[in-house]
Amino acid sequence: MKIGKYELYPVETGRFALDGGAMFGIIPKPLWQKAHPTDDRNRIELAARSLLLKGDGRVILVDNGNGSKFTDKQIDIYRLDTSRNDLFRSLRNLGVSPEEVTDVLLTHLHFDHAGGSTVRAGKELVPAFPKARYCVQKAHWDQAMHPTEKDRGSFMPDDFMPLFHAGVLDFIDGPCELFPGISLELVNGHTAAQQLPKISDGTQTVLFVCDLFPTTSHIPLPYIMAYDIRPLTTLEDKKRILTSAVEEDWTLFFEHDPGTVAGKVARTEKGFAFREAIPFGHSNAHPS
Numbered sequence: 001m002k003i004g005k006y007e008l009y010p011v012e013t014g015r016f017a018l019d020g021g022a023m024f025g026i027i028p029k030p031l032w033q034k035a036h037p038t039d040d041r042n043r044i045e046l047a048a049r050s051l052l053l054k055g056d057g058r059v060i061l062v063d064n065g066n067g068s069k070f071t072d073k074q075i076d077i078y079r080l081d082t083s084r085n086d087l088f089r090s091l092r093n094l095g096v097s098p099e100e101v102t103d104v105l106l107t108h109l110h111f112d113h114a115g116g117s118t119v120r121a122g123k124e125l126v127p128a129f130p131k132a133r134y135c136v137q138k139a140h141w142d143q144a145m146h147p148t149e150k151d152r153g154s155f156m157p158d159d160f161m162p163l164f165h166a167g168v169l170d171f172i173d174g175p176c177e178l179f180p181g182i183s184l185e186l187v188n189g190h191t192a193a194q195q196l197p198k199i200s201d202g203t204q205t206v207l208f209v210c211d212l213f214p215t216t217s218h219i220p221l222p223y224i225m226a227y228d229i230r231p232l233t234t235l236e237d238k239k240r241i242l243t244s245a246v247e248e249d250w251t252l253f254f255e256h257d258p259g260t261v262a263g264k265v266a267r268t269e270k271g272f273a274f275r276e277a278i279p280f281g282h283s284n285a286h287p288s
């Protein structure tokens with residue numbers, strides 16, 4: 001897909017699985033299990049799908065999946081599966097080397113979004129994209145430095161402290177136009193200051209919806225993850241973003257949906273619903 005100066009490519013970094021109940025909060029299992037079958041440990045399959053933007057002299061990677069630093073125990077708990085694709089193989093398939101990435105936009109620092117930011121080099125942890133600037137919201141950084149007892153487990157300092165020590169991290173303060181044609185929407189319910197990049201040329205708009213709508217099943221308003229630190233703020237975030245998405249006909253890009261890369265939403269009697277999938281160019285997504 002091309003929008004303005006940018007070519008957009010989905011980048012599959014591997015599959016993983018999280019507890020289905022945690023993914024759907026208060027929603028009873030019979031309402032979601034058909035679309036998201038559980039395994040013997042009640043986990044559902046999730047994609048960890050990044051977005052690559054090429055154009056205007058930049059190669060921008062939005063999020064980078066779970067990375068390669070998990071212990072065997074974590075690989076088991078989160079059912080991490082990189083047998084079919086991982087971050088670097090998918091980038092290579094798109095003709096992009098790690099050295100060519102100019103910017104890494106981190107929506108937030110949870111391990112399934114920022115895990116690919118660093119790699120092991122001997123005993124050291126170093127930035128995975130040696131020539132890139134990495135950016136995150138300042139208010140989110142403060143949350144990552146001082147997580148609550150509830151969200152501490154979502155932050156793995158090895159994903160981001162090496163970036164800080166290498167001096168490659170830029171802190172952004174609030175919504176803004178980051179690059180021409182790429183602006184940032186801020187939402188505060190899932191975590192503090194999650195930034196959602198919006199790519200627009202005035203006619204077409206794609207919003208990377210990250211953990212505001214992890215899957216297409218999360219479009220209806222009460223479908224809110226148990227992970228969120230402020231669920232009622234998520235509810236308001238969802239209403240605001242969905243209203244704009246319907247009025248301005250945005251395409252939403254899903255980071256975690258195992259089967260749908262992107263699509264559009266509609267207003268319904270009860271609120272909002274997923275309307276239709278939109279083809280999004282080449283993706284090496286695989287059916288589960």
Ligand SMILES: [Zn+2]
Nearest residue numbers: 108110190211
């Ligand atoms: Zn998250």
